[in-house]
Amino acid sequence: SIPAVGSRLLHSVYQFFPRSLSPSLPGPLSLPLLGNMLELAHDHLPSHLTSLARRYGNIYRLKCGNTTMVVLNSGDIIREALVKKWSDFAGRPHSYTGDVVSGGGRSISLGDYSEEWRAHRRLAHNALQRCSQKSLHWVIQKQALHLRQVLLDYNGRAADLSEDFTVAASNIITTLAFGKEYEKSSAELQRLHGCLNEIVSLWGSPWISALDCFPLLRKLPNPPFSRLLKEVARRDDIIRTHLDEYKMQAPSKTSEEDIAITSALLNGLGKPQDTTQGVVLTDTHVHMATVDLLIGGTETTAAWLSWTVAFLLHRPEVQYRVYDELCSVLDGRYPQYSDRHRLPVLCAVISEVLRLRPVAPLAVPHRAIRDSSIAGYFIPKNTVIIPNLFGAHHDPAVWTDPYSFKPERFLEGGGASTRALLPFGGGARLCLGEAVAKMELFLFTAYLLRDFQFVPAESQTSLPDLIGVASVVLKAKAYSVIALPRPGP
Numbered sequence: 355s356i357p358a359v360g361s362r363l364l365h366s367v368y369q370f371f372p373r374s375l376s377p378s379l380p381g382p383l384s385l386p387l388l389g390n391m392l393e394l395a396h397d398h399l400p401s402h403l404t405s406l407a408r409r410y411g412n413i414y415r416l417k418c419g420n421t422t423m424v425v426l427n428s429g430d431i432i433r434e435a436l437v438k439k440w441s442d443f444a445g446r447p448h449s450y451t452g453d454v455v456s457g458g459g460r461s462i463s464l465g466d467y468s469e470e471w472r473a474h475r476r477l478a479h480n481a482l483q484r485c486s487q488k489s490l491h492w493v494i495q496k497q498a499l500h501l502r503q504v505l506l507d508y509n510g511r512a513a514d515l516s517e518d519f520t521v522a523a524s525n526i527i528t529t530l531a532f533g534k535e536y537e538k539s540s541a542e543l544q545r546l547h548g549c550l551n552e553i554v555s556l557w558g559s560p561w562i563s564a565l566d567c568f569p570l571l572r573k574l575p576n577p578p579f580s581r582l583l584k585e586v587a588r589r590d591d592i593i594r595t596h597l598d599e600y601k602m603q604a605p606s607k608t609s610e611e612d613i614a615i616t617s618a619l620l621n622g623l624g625k626p627q628d629t630t631q632g633v634v635l636t637d638t639h640v641h642m643a644t645v646d647l648l649i650g651g652t653e654t655t656a657a658w659l660s661w662t663v664a665f666l667l668h669r670p671e672v673q674y675r676v677y678d679e680l681c682s683v684l685d686g687r688y689p690q691y692s693d694r695h696r697l698p699v700l701c702a703v704i705s706e707v708l709r710l711r712p713v714a715p716l717a718v719p720h721r722a723i724r725d726s727s728i729a730g731y732f733i734p735k736n737t738v739i740i741p742n743l744f745g746a747h748h749d750p751a752v753w754t755d756p757y758s759f760k761p762e763r764f765l766e767g768g769g770a771s772t773r774a775l776l777p778f779g780g781g782a783r784l785c786l787g788e789a790v791a792k793m794e795l796f797l798f799t800a801y802l803l804r805d806f807q808f809v810p811a812e813s814q815t816s817l818p819d820l821i822g823v824a825s826v827v828l829k830a831k832a833y834s835v836i837a838l839p840r841p842g843p
């Protein structure tokens with residue numbers, strides 16, 4: 355195509371001319387020493403980066419210490435980098451604090467692109483796929499029914515459901531990972547979540563990210579950083595205990611009973627395909643893959659569920675339309691994932707919430723592993739790339755009335771296409787749990803809206819805030835809601 359030829363031409367031009375001749379990236383004024391640190395310390399970073407795009411365009415640069423970051427704000431530009439030129443941008447930045455939380459860069463999510471990383475991701479992907487085929491549908495249905503009971507037990511009282519959503523999402527991952535599920539009150543679950551939550555929120559805090567850009571700060575006392583180190587040690591202890599327990603019990607299970615990812619991961623170790631070019635995967639890879647699945651798969655799904663209920667409280671007629679569709683299509687029974695093609699209104703709600711509140715709004719930073727270009731700009735090796743998924747999902751050139759919750763835009767004649775969505779990123783770093791997440795979002799929402807009508811806690815004046823709190827995960831602020839049981843079929 356013409357744009358592809360154009361970009362290849364530009365790339366070859368850059369090979370021969372001095373870099374200074376390539377157009378320089380726009381961006382806000384960078385202060386001596388601080389660079390654009392103040393822009394990055396904004397409390398709702400995705401929406402701030404989106405407002406900068408209105409001023410500087412859909413691709414601009416920010417400086418942080420010696421690091422140059424390039425922020426991508428439109429679907430086309432993000433796809434160019436992550437999908438079309440995936441092999442140029444599949445890296446992750448090396449960072450001091452990233453190394454602390456990822457066992458020295460040995461996790462799938464934060465590990466840099468290498469043969470070892472590819473083998474690690476393949477091992478986890480195959481294990482997840484094998485277990486999903488065997489059991490994902492019933493594992494999710496079981497948790498959806500359990501969540502139904504939890505909501506019934508509130509007896510029409512107003513409650514903040516965010517923790518119930520976290521327990522449901524987490525039980526899916528712990529069942530898949532080690533064949534274990536927990537009650538909300540379980541001390542073991544509280545310990546696990548307490549520490550994973552702390553790690554994610556501390557790691558996203560400016561006190562800690564400053565250590566990556568300004569090495570001198572590492573010499574000063576930093577209580578949040580000391581807490582991070584403690585929580586990471588606690589996390590590793592908990593996971594190690596689970597894996598050891600699992601290994602002790604596993605021989606007593608037949609391979610038919612054994613649906614846990616852990617056994618698929620352990621079985622995958624030492625297989626010839628994982629030892630290409632001398633890569634040997636070990637127990638550490640199993641450990642870090644488990645951490646990746648727990649961190650990647652819990653807060654994301656739970657945050658999405660909280661957003662869905664929050665938006666539906668603002669538009670009760672949409673909630674009714676989904677209920678009506680579920681009743682008429684399913685004739686009283688609970689849905690299967692294969693019913694999704696017959697439930698367009700429900701699917702439109704799911705897409706619209708993913709559009710407005712992509713729960714990983716800035717994905718995870720990428721790194722250019724060689725010199726390349728994006729949108730005609732030269733991008734040198736080691737540049738950090740921030741895919742602003744939130745910005746792409748609010749791009750007025752693609753979405754009409756981008757800030758409004760309008761699921762009908764995805765229905766026939768509504769003018770929007772789910773192909774323009776990028777909530778799971780793309781290319782080599784596409785979310786590893788995309789298929790799991792899609793089935794969870796569908797089944798949880800369908801079960802909840804079939805059995806309950808969600809109404810505001812007191813009156814219309816207590817409708818939840820829709821801005822939220824942005825860190826690595828974009829979460830709704832705490833709110834209470836009443837879940838009124840629908841009459842039985």
Ligand code: HEM
Binds near residue numbers: 784
């Ligand atoms: C990475 C979104 C659920 C596991 C990511 C990324 C995004 C994302 C945007 C970063 C992609 C990039 O770097 O370009 C979401 C959303 C979810 C969700 C919106 C739910 C609504 C899950 C679940 C799991 C999971 C359920 C696990 C079962 C991971 C892992 C990575 C990842 C391991 C790192 C992949 C890599 O670096 O290669 N996710 N995710 N996610 N996600 Fe998800």
